[in-house]
Amino acid sequence: MTDEMFQTAIANLAQGDKDSLKLIYQAYVRLIYAVIYDVVGRKEDAEDVTSEFFIKLVRVSKSFIPGSPHKAWLVKIARNMAIDYIRKNRREVLLAATGDDKTDDNVENSIENIGADGKECRIEDGTILAEDMKTAMQCLKPKEKEVIDMKLIGQLTFKEIAEIRGTPIGTVTWLYNQGIRKLRRCLIEYEQDR
């Protein structure tokens, strides 16, 4: 969705136009869901917050300034809502986060044992199975996945991602590169296992 299309849709949404909400939903549900999921870490919670995000969008629609980058605006609001959700449900999320960290460590350790060699070409030249990619994405740490999702799904710039996350741009690029390397290495491992 271009900036112009979004401006029209959000202006109509401010007047209660449900069709405009559907247009925005169709264009950005996967980005918003991914961003929220990366923060809350649970499918059910991500579904709740994503639904709430689109419902509440009508309330904040008038605060959008035409001409400003709309995807960054949407992602900022979605991420803040997800963080807000964590605050209200901190106990459960903390437990989940602890589990995630352990998983990350295990996966990372296993990745460290894979040597980076010319076999990456096999991945690039061959067919990537959907299941492999799904598993490889689980190798990513939440922060890495968040940055990669914003970059690949949202096509946000590193500068925008840095502003949204409140972190230096160098940290964002490092997380992105780290995540991409990890994805490639995981895919190599799965290729070798087949």
Next chain:
Amino acid sequence: MSKTDNNNIYDINDIHNEEELTDEMLQAYLDNVDVETPDLWERIEAGFDVEIENSADAKKNRTNGNTGSRQGLRRYAGLVAAIVVCAIVIPVAMLSSNNKNTKNDNVAYDSDITAAQESAEMADDIAEDIQQADSALNQNSVSTDCIKADDACNQESLTVLVTLEYATADNGIENVLATVHKVISYSEDVKLLEDGDVITFINQDEFEEMYKAYNKKTDGEYEIAVTDVTESGNGSYVARFVGFQ
């Protein structure tokens, strides 16, 4: 490097030795995201209709001067206190007046003092009840603390002096607009607001709850705490309302 959305120039901000991702990998990644994303439209559609209805109801309630059960409780408690005081003081005063020919002034004076003390104690009890109710309300209000171990949680808060106003959109939905007049206090690294900046609350429901509970009026200045301040451009911000100060 990646291209920006609106044009075909490369974004200089993206020149950071970015790891390359093949088209096939990118497509596989996006395909997987598509599979993982649930269809939430029916839920959202239903919620959207309810949101519109609730906004219309809230507007009607405000127009009718119904500011919620909490305000009613406070008003009722004040009325009870007034009745109790009147019920004790007036009969005592009348009794004192009627008996002034048969009792000496010292006795009447003692009765007045006793009645005044009793009524004061009762008023104190009622005030204490109200305070306890306020305390209970505060325990159920928006939490202002944060998960410090989680770096995704921004412990940013800002206390600002604002005026509040309701702005009605064309669809009938009312948004609270808080216009900043002064920054009172702020935590480190928080986005600072300036005089004239306008805030829209992402959690307007919680604001409404607190607003009703404390019987605020829109024609005054208030110190409020906000967090998760997000700029939406030209002096407009979206923030999470934390509470009245």
